[in-house]
Amino acid sequence: MTDVKRCALVIGASSAIAQALIDNLLLDDELQVYAVSRSFPADFSDRMLNQKKLNLIECEYNSAQINAIIEKIKATSLPCVKVFICNGMLHNHSFLPEKKIEQFSADIFQQVMHVNAVVPGLWLQQLITLLRHPLPCVVTVFSARVGSISDNRVGGWYSYRASKAALNMLVKTAAIEYARRAKNVRLIVFHPGTTDTKLSRPFQSNVAPEKLFKPEFVATQLLSLIKPLALENYVSDNKAAFIDWQGKKIEW
Ligand SMILES: NC(=O)c1ccc[n+]([C@@H]2O[C@H](COP(=O)([O-])OP(=O)(O)OC[C@H]3O[C@@H](n4cnc5c(N)ncnc54)[C@H](OP(=O)(O)O)[C@@H]3O)[C@@H](O)[C@H]2O)c1
Structure with missing residues (x-):
């Protein structure tokens, strides 16, 4: 513990990709990792039982609880150098993404838009005061290629597409403000590619095996893409980058 000099924050840590990120981050002796979730899967909590460099924090993602987490991390005085916002919803036990406009529903749209x-957006609002420090910091927000307005060729998935497009605009707008108020921060909008998680499970049958990624692969790709030298290829001070798992730019 005495070696710890910085910290990382992984939000939405029940995600399989988030868990693979945490495994990687814990390899850095100097990094304390804060993982946030509504509820941690039992197998993950059990596996992490003796990890002294990991704090598991439950959160319902309301402003008050987010603020309490930000204040808790601030109180450690550890500069937070990496943040991953992994939350995303495509379907749940009661709905699947829309195939046609008749399936569009105000209730589902609001749920998907919220997550x-x-x-x-609530995290970006409160992170700005935590991340303003002398060290470089990267915030990666998980989006999806289908949130690209210019890349929309096949349609469908109204709520998911619209909510990820809204997310992309929130990050793009935040990057302009962060450039004034937290100049050390770079914002990345990230498309992981089709990855073998709960989110993609109902849609995996049409995906070629080599195009269905393991969460561990995506985590390794992402961590190499946010290294300082790699970052220079696609991100500048007041512009968020929208990139895929290979580091290729995606059109907004
Ligand atoms: N898997 C893919 O093929 C794929 C493709 C493109 C983009 N993505 C994006 O990648 C990200 C990670 O997804 P994943 O594939 O790892 O999915 P996953 O394993 O199903 O994880 C779901 C994530 O969404 C959060 N979440 C679910 N319901 C929520 C709710 N009601 N309120 C708040 N948070 C909620 C979870 O947070 P908790 O820890 O709090 O439960 C968790 O972070 C998502 O943003 C997704 O859209 C995935």
Whole structure:
């Protein structure tokens, strides 16, 4: 513990990709990791039982609870150098993404919009005071290629597409303000590619095996893409980058 000099924050840590990120981050002796979730899967909590460099924090993602987490991390005085906002919803036990406009529903749209855009927006709102420090910091927000307005060729998935497009605009707008108020921060909007998680499970049958990524692969790719030298390829001070798992730019 005495070696710890910085910290990282992983939000939405029940995600399989988030858990693979945490495994990687814990390899850095100098990094304390804060993981936030509504509820941690038992197998993950059990596996992490003796990890002294990991704090598991439960959160319902309302402003008060988010603020309490920000204040808790501030109180450690550890500069937070990496943040990952992994939350995302495509379907749940009661709905699947829309195939046609008749399936569009105000209730589903609001649920999806809340998870995919409002929750990350609340974090971006409160992170700005935590992340303003002398060290470089990267915030990665998980979006999806289908949130690209110019890349929309096949349609469908109205709520998911619209909510990820809204998320992208929130991050792009925040990057302009962060450039004034937290100049050390870079914002990345990230598309992981189709990855074998709960989110993609109902849609995996049409995906070629080599195009269905393991969460561990995506986590390794992302961590190499946010290294300082790699970052220079696609991100500048007041512009968020929208990139995929290979580091290729995606059109907004
Ligand atoms: N898997 C893919 O093929 C794929 C493709 C493109 C983009 N993505 C994006 O990648 C990110 C990670 O997804 P994943 O594939 O790892 O999915 P996953 O394993 O299903 O994880 C779901 C994530 O969404 C959060 N979440 C779910 N319901 C929520 C709710 N009601 N309120 C707040 N948070 C909620 C979870 O947070 P808790 O820890 O709090 O439960 C968790 O972070 C998502 O943003 C997703 O849209 C995934």
